[in-house]
Structures are given as C-alpha cells and as structure tokens.
Amino acid sequence: AQSVTQLDSQVPVFEEAPVELRCNYSSSVSVYLFWYVQYPNQGLQLLLKYLSGSTLVKGINGFEAEFNKSQTSFHLRKPSVHISDTAEYFCAVTGYSSASKIIFGSGTRLSIRP
Amino acid sequence: KAGVTQTPRYLIKTRGQQVTLSCSPISGHRSVSWYQQTPGQGLQFLFEYFSETQRNKGNFPGRFSGRQFSNSRSEMNVSTLELGDSALYLCASSLEGFNTEAFFGQGTRLTVV
Numbered sequence: 001a002q003s004v005t006q007l008d009s010q011v012p013v014f015e016e017a018p019v020e021l022r023c024n025y026s027s028s029v030s031v032y033l034f035w036y037v038q039y040p041n042q043g044l045q046l047l048l049k050y051l052s053g054s055t056l057v058k059g060i061n062g063f064e065a066e067f068n069k070s071q072t073s074f075h076l077r078k079p080s081v082h083i084s085d086t087a088e089y090f091c092a093v094t095g096y097s098s099a100s101k102i103i104f105g106s107g108t109r110l111s112i113r114p
Numbered sequence: 115k116a117g118v119t120q121t122p123r124y125l126i127k128t129r130g131q132q133v134t135l136s137c138s139p140i141s142g143h144r145s146v147s148w149y150q151q152t153p154g155q156g157l158q159f160l161f162e163y164f165s166e167t168q169r170n171k172g173n174f175p176g177r178f179s180g181r182q183f184s185n186s187r188s189e190m191n192v193s194t195l196e197l198g199d200s201a202l203y204l205c206a207s208s209l210e211g212f213n214t215e216a217f218f219g220q221g222t223r224l225t226v227v
Contacts, residue, residue: 043220044206046217100212101212
C-alpha cells in the first residue's frame with residue numbers, strides 16, 4: 001500500500017518569489033508520482049508526472065519536481081510565482097500494477113501575495 | 115478535442131434519496147475513475163472502470179456503485195443518501211489507467227439536505 005504526506009496545508013508567498021511545496025510518500029513497491037493543480041471550482045489538472053528516467057521532471061506553467069528515492073520525496077518547485085498560480089496543489093502516488101489505486105495527499109493551498 | 119464532461123454540475127437531494135451522476139470521458143479513453151472531494155477528508159478514490167469492468171475500488175460503503183458502458187461513458191450511483199455524502203464528485207478519464215495522464219472533469223457538486 002502507498003501513502004502520501006503533504007507537509008504544508010497552506011503556503012503563502014509573495015509574487016515573483018520562489019516556492020517549494022513538499023511531498024513525501026511511502027510505498028513498499030516502485031511508484032509513479034504526480035502533481036495536480038486545482039483552481040477554484042474546477043477539476044484537477046496534471047502539472048507533471050514521474051514515471052521513470054530523469055529524476056528532475058519539468059511540467060507546465062514553469063513548475064518542476066525532483067524525485068528523490070532515498071528520501072522518498074517528490075517536492076514541487078517554481079523559481080518565480082505569479083498571482084495566477086494561486087490554487088490548491090495535490091501530490092499523488094500509484095504503483096506500477098494496473099491493480100494499484102491512486103492515493104492523493106491532503107493538498108497544499110498556495111496563496112500569492114502581491 | 116472535447117474534455118471530460120460531468121453532468122449535472124450541481125445537484126441538491128434529500129436524505130434517503132438516491133442519485134446518479136454521469137461522466138463522459140475523452141474519446142478513445144478506456145479508463146474512468148471517480149473521486150469524492152470534501153473539506154474534511156480531502157480527495158478520496160472511489161473506483162475505476164476499464165473496458166466496462168471495475169478494476170479498482172476504494173474504501174467506500176456499498177451504497178456507492180458505478181458502471182461503465184461500451185462507449186466508455188460511466189455513471190456513479192449513490193443510494194440512501196446521507197448528509198455526509200455532500201461533496202464534489204470528480205471523474206477522470208485516461209487511456210489506460212493511472213500510469214497514463216488522467217484528465218479531470220469539472221465535477222458534480224452534490225448537496226444532501
């Protein structure tokens with residue numbers, strides 16, 4: 001079974017500042033990892049995913065994440081945030097098997113201050 | 115191409131009633147999964163259907179059920195509604211499952227009174 005922990009429920013940052021949203025996972029098997037973003041009154045949109053290969057993954061809207069197997073982490077980063085990045089961000093994990101379920105973290109609300 | 119469509123967008127039901135929610139996936143996608151989102155419990159996986167078969171199931175009571183049709187459209191049914199079933203229900207479709215990109219609909223906001 002897998003589990004996901006998003007360490008911060010809320011992260012306030014100033015516009016144009018860098019941001020890191022933290023995600024740690026637990027699993028006894030190899031995993032796929034995802035970051036999704038949810039804007040108000042919307043569904044989720046995939047930001048990026050790690051399936052295999054390079055541990056640094058680049059996604060949409062200037063976001064990137066680094067898979068760290070030894071620390072079981074998959075932190076999301078952006079060097080300079082914009083007001084439009086205000087949203088809730090979810091980290092998710094699933095196993096390789098088609099029988100694996102997807103587990104979401106509790107979410108991190110990113111609020112950008114002008 | 116058209117995205118994932120969920121209908122209706124908003125629904126108000128009374129305790130004890132039942133409700134059916136619909137999800138039309140992106141054309142060509144065979145996997146449809148359902149999620150319940152609430153402020154208290156967050157985003158929880160309900161079930162996944164692949165080629166008309168339930169392939170995965172979350173930890174929800176039997177009052178929550180679903181099905182998938184031959185055109186990949188899916189429905190979710192909740193019987194004997196409880197106040198705690200009030201939530202945003204999200205549907206996602208993907209080509210093969212969770213290891214391929216999932217596209218989410220805008221959700222159905224269910225309020226049970």
